[in-house]
Amino acid sequence: MDVSNDPAAKAMDSDAAARALALAASSTLPWVEKYRPSSLDELVAHEDIVSILTTLIESNKLPHLLFYGPPGTGKTSTILACARKLYGPTFSSMTLELNASDDRGIDVVRDQIKEFAGTKRLFSSGVKLVILDEADAMTSDAQFALRRVIERHTRHTRFCLICNYVGKIIPALQSRCTRFRFAPLRPDQIRSRLAHVIASEKVDATPAGEQAILNLGQGDMRRVLNLLQSTHMAHVKVDEDTVYLTAGAPLVSDVDAAQQWLMTGNIRDVVNLMQNMTVTKGYAIGDMITELTLRIIKLDMPPTVLAHLLEALSDIEHRMAFGGTEQLQLAALVGAFIIARHMMGS
CATH class of the missing domain: 3.40.50.300 (P-loop containing nucleotide triphosphate hydrolases)
Incomplete structure (x- = not known):
C-alpha cells in the first residue's frame, strides 16, 4: 500500500519529527532552564x-x-x-x-x-x-x-x-x-531538586559531592544546577574534589592547611606558604577569606579578638573589591592573624 499520499501517515510523520526536534532541543538546554518549574506546584520553597x-x-x-x-x-x-x-x-x-x-x-x-x-x-x-x-x-x-x-x-x-x-x-x-x-533556599529545599536532576540525568555523584555543591551554592538554585552540570561535563564522577576544582574554590584540605599556618606559623613562612598555594592552585584571595571567615566564627576566641579579625577581613575584602593588589592583601591577611594571636597571648 502506498502511504506517500496518506494524510494520516503524513501527520504521524510530522508529529514524530516534532517530538524528535523537541527532544533534541531539551537535550542541549542548560539544566537551569530544562528543570525550571513550570507550575506553582513544582516550586520547592x-x-x-x-x-x-x-x-x-x-x-x-x-x-x-x-x-x-x-x-x-x-x-x-x-x-x-x-x-x-x-x-x-x-x-x-x-x-x-x-x-x-x-x-x-x-x-x-x-x-x-x-x-x-x-x-x-x-x-x-x-x-x-x-x-x-x-x-x-x-x-x-x-x-x-x-x-x-x-x-x-x-x-x-x-x-x-x-x-x-x-x-x-x-x-x-x-x-x-x-x-x-525571596530568601536564600535552605539546603533541605535544594537537596530534593538536586537529587531529582541527578537521577534524571544519570549523574555519577557521591554524597560528599552533593554536599560540596550545596555548600558552594549558598542557597542559590541556579548556581547549584550550573555547578552540577559543569562538574558532570568536566569529570566522570562528581565528588568533593571535582566539585571544588570545577568551581575554582579552595579545597577543604587546603583551607585546613591555611588555617593551621595562620594560627601557628611565623609571619614570613606563612606569607610564603600562602603565596605559593594561591599561585600554584589558582585560588582567589577573596574565596580564601570567605572560607576562613566561616571557620573562625566557630572558634572559641575572646570577643575582642574575633571582632578584630572580622573587621580586618572585611577591610581586606573591601580593598580587594576596589582593585587592591592580591600580594599586599595576602600579607595583610597574615598580619591580621598574627595580631590576633598576640592579643590572645597578652
Missing part, C-alpha cells in the same frame, strides 16, 4: 508566597508585584508559573517579559511597555502581565516614566518588578506594588 499568590490569582485580584531577594531564589520561576496558571494556552500573548539590565532606558518604557500595556485584548479575558526582570538596573528616569505607565494602564495590565536590591527601586514604584522577599 516559599510556600507562604506561593499560597498568597495562588489565592490572589484564583480570586482575580492580582496586584502589581515586586519580587526581591538574592539571585537563584525562584523569583522569575514563580512569576512565570503564575502567568501560566493565570493565562494557560494564551500565556505568550498575554505576557511581556523584559530584562531591564539590557533594556533599561526610558525609551523601552515609552515604546515597548507602553505599546504592550495599551493594546486592547481581542480574544483573551483578564489583565495583561508585564514582567520586568532586574528592575534595579533601570535608570531613575526610566523608573519615574514606568510609574506613570503603571498608573495609566492599571485597569488592563499588571506589572511584576523583579530585583536583587529593593533599595534601588524608587519609593514611588515600591508603594504601588505588593512586595515579596
Whole structure:
C-alpha cells in the first residue's frame, strides 16, 4: 500500500519529527532552564508566597508585584508559573517579559511597555502581565516614566518588578506594588531538586559531592544546577574534589592547611606558604577569606579578638573589591592573624 499520499501517515510523520526536534532541543538546554518549574506546584520553597499568590490569582485580584531577594531564589520561576496558571494556552500573548539590565532606558518604557500595556485584548479575558526582570538596573528616569505607565494602564495590565536590591527601586514604584522577599533556599529545599536532576540525568555523584555543591551554592538554585552540570561535563564522577576544582574554590584540605599556618606559623613562612598555594592552585584571595571567615566564627576566641579579625577581613575584602593588589592583601591577611594571636597571648 502506498502511504506517500496518506494524510494520516503524513501527520504521524510530522508529529514524530516534532517530538524528535523537541527532544533534541531539551537535550542541549542548560539544566537551569530544562528543570525550571513550570507550575506553582513544582516550586520547592516559599510556600507562604506561593499560597498568597495562588489565592490572589484564583480570586482575580492580582496586584502589581515586586519580587526581591538574592539571585537563584525562584523569583522569575514563580512569576512565570503564575502567568501560566493565570493565562494557560494564551500565556505568550498575554505576557511581556523584559530584562531591564539590557533594556533599561526610558525609551523601552515609552515604546515597548507602553505599546504592550495599551493594546486592547481581542480574544483573551483578564489583565495583561508585564514582567520586568532586574528592575534595579533601570535608570531613575526610566523608573519615574514606568510609574506613570503603571498608573495609566492599571485597569488592563499588571506589572511584576523583579530585583536583587529593593533599595534601588524608587519609593514611588515600591508603594504601588505588593512586595515579596525571596530568601536564600535552605539546603533541605535544594537537596530534593538536586537529587531529582541527578537521577534524571544519570549523574555519577557521591554524597560528599552533593554536599560540596550545596555548600558552594549558598542557597542559590541556579548556581547549584550550573555547578552540577559543569562538574558532570568536566569529570566522570562528581565528588568533593571535582566539585571544588570545577568551581575554582579552595579545597577543604587546603583551607585546613591555611588555617593551621595562620594560627601557628611565623609571619614570613606563612606569607610564603600562602603565596605559593594561591599561585600554584589558582585560588582567589577573596574565596580564601570567605572560607576562613566561616571557620573562625566557630572558634572559641575572646570577643575582642574575633571582632578584630572580622573587621580586618572585611577591610581586606573591601580593598580587594576596589582593585587592591592580591600580594599586599595576602600579607595583610597574615598580619591580621598574627595580631590576633598576640592579643590572645597578652
